[in-house]
Amino acid sequence: MVPPASVPLGFLLAGAVGLVAFGACLAFGATLAVRSPRSPDVLAVTHLGVLAFLTTAVLGALHQFAPVVGVRALRSIPVARITVVTLVIAVWALPIGFAYFPTTLVVVGGLVGAVAVCLAAWNLSGPLSSREGGIPVVGLRLSVLYLLVTVTFGVVYVLDRHYGWFPLIEHRVLAHAHVGLFGWLGLTYISVAEKLWPMFLLAHRPKARSGAWAVGLVAAGTAVLGTGLLFAWPVVTGAGGAVVAAGIGAHLTSLAGAVKHRRRPLELLHVFLFVSAAFVVVALVLGAVGGLAPVSTTVRMHLVSAEIAALIAWLGLAVIGHCHKIVPFITFNRLRERGIQTNRSGGPLLFGDLFDHTVAVATLVIGATRFALVVAGLAAGFAAAVAAGGAAVGIAGLAVTLNLGLGPRRVLPKAAHQDPEPELARTT
Numbered sequence: 001m002v003p004p005a006s007v008p009l010g011f012l013l014a015g016a017v018g019l020v021a022f023g024a025c026l027a028f029g030a031t032l033a034v035r036s037p038r039s040p041d042v043l044a045v046t047h048l049g050v051l052a053f054l055t056t057a058v059l060g061a062l063h064q065f066a067p068v069v070g071v072r073a074l075r076s077i078p079v080a081r082i083t084v085v086t087l088v089i090a091v092w093a094l095p096i097g098f099a100y101f102p103t104t105l106v107v108v109g110g111l112v113g114a115v116a117v118c119l120a121a122w123n124l125s126g127p128l129s130s131r132e133g134g135i136p137v138v139g140l141r142l143s144v145l146y147l148l149v150t151v152t153f154g155v156v157y158v159l160d161r162h163y164g165w166f167p168l169i170e171h172r173v174l175a176h177a178h179v180g181l182f183g184w185l186g187l188t189y190i191s192v193a194e195k196l197w198p199m200f201l202l203a204h205r206p207k208a209r210s211g212a213w214a215v216g217l218v219a220a221g222t223a224v225l226g227t228g229l230l231f232a233w234p235v236v237t238g239a240g241g242a243v244v245a246a247g248i249g250a251h252l253t254s255l256a257g258a259v260k261h262r263r264r265p266l267e268l269l270h271v272f273l274f275v276s277a278a279f280v281v282v283a284l285v286l287g288a289v290g291g292l293a294p295v296s297t298t299v300r301m302h303l304v305s306a307e308i309a310a311l312i313a314w315l316g317l318a319v320i321g322h323c324h325k326i327v328p329f330i331t332f333n334r335l336r337e338r339g340i341q342t343n344r345s346g347g348p349l350l351f352g353d354l355f356d357h358t359v360a361v362a363t364l365v366i367g368a369t370r371f372a373l374v375v376a377g378l379a380a381g382f383a384a385a386v387a388a389g390g391a392a393v394g395i396a397g398l399a400v401t402l403n404l405g406l407g408p409r410r411v412l413p414k415a416a417h418q419d420p421e422p423e424l425a426r427t428t
């Protein structure tokens, strides 16, 4: 049912490189991010975060997860591989184009990105058209639809930057940004969580209605919020924002329910989840103050930038936390298929053997504190904090990539490091 490990791992590796680049470029572009958030260099950094890191990693997770939850395979493995390649081309062409070649490369990046997400949507439509799977499958159908809408917005805006059809004023850009962050990335996470959280915690909740409300409210609220922002209708924007906030409230209630009814102890993943949840609350507060408070344009700009950064932190920490489950799960199965049953000390092979726990804790501490520094720095207009935070986020990205990427080396016999194949062949 699930695709070969190289498919999700290919997306996840590309997403990890995107995270490192996002942190590094944020460190270098901190002054511009504070002074001029709409500048091309800042757009480049933002898209490294939302496309090269988050969208790429989340699509990788979906190529693994959708077949499991829909109990139906992807439509085509070769198309999944082509999707990785086209997506990687797009998510790098777009930021490089924004920063250095304003027209040609941006248009190419936008169009190749549109091809990549259409391929992904077609492939995922196989498992997602299944009648199995309940709320997570319904939520994922909608979130993939929102991905298509986000990218359509993006391509129209890219062409508009070239042909000048209409003024690309802030509220229109924010419509695209919020549909992408809440409708695509947020809704995907909220939907997937409804399957993964009870499973990881062995939680049998008497009712799981809060999860269904979360998916429904975030999906409906994003449509209203996006429409309000697009046409600069403050009442509609406020109503949409309130519905999305209610959906996030239901999502957090669902997390509390899974934790309360757990039959397994909490672990590092859950600390990632709690910290990540704090960032979405901060984002909602910043968004509400930025949208409603009578503040100057400069302060509003800082608040909106900080809100976008807090949403990236919410999703980023959740993705990194879940990767500490997903990647060991995939590599564990791969090693078992190849006959590796034990760890280096001869004990049974466990997921926990496939990464260093201390490095994982350090990743969480660095990621959480430094994302907080970035959000605070953007809100207060303090570039040095954004630069310091960005650099450390890049380092956290490098730490998680090496920690999870080198996982199999921690269990393979030493001689197999030079050439794993003969060792694997002997053990199979």
Ligand code: HEM
Binding pocket: 037, 038, 042, 043, 046, 047, 050, 051, 055, 090, 094, 109, 110, 111, 113, 114, 150, 151, 153, 154, 155, 157, 158, 161, 168, 173, 174, 176, 177, 178, 180, 181, 184, 185, 308
């Ligand atoms: C192929 C895909 C995409 C293209 C072509 C694209 C293109 C664009 C363009 C042209 C802008 C406005 C530029 C301006 O202000 O002049 C923009 C802004 C933005 N986009 Fe995208 N985008 C894409 C995907 C996404 C996704 C998937 C997300 C989020 C999940 C996203 C989040 C944002 C954000 C947050 C901004 C505002 C940045 C800021 O104000 O600093 N974009 N995008």
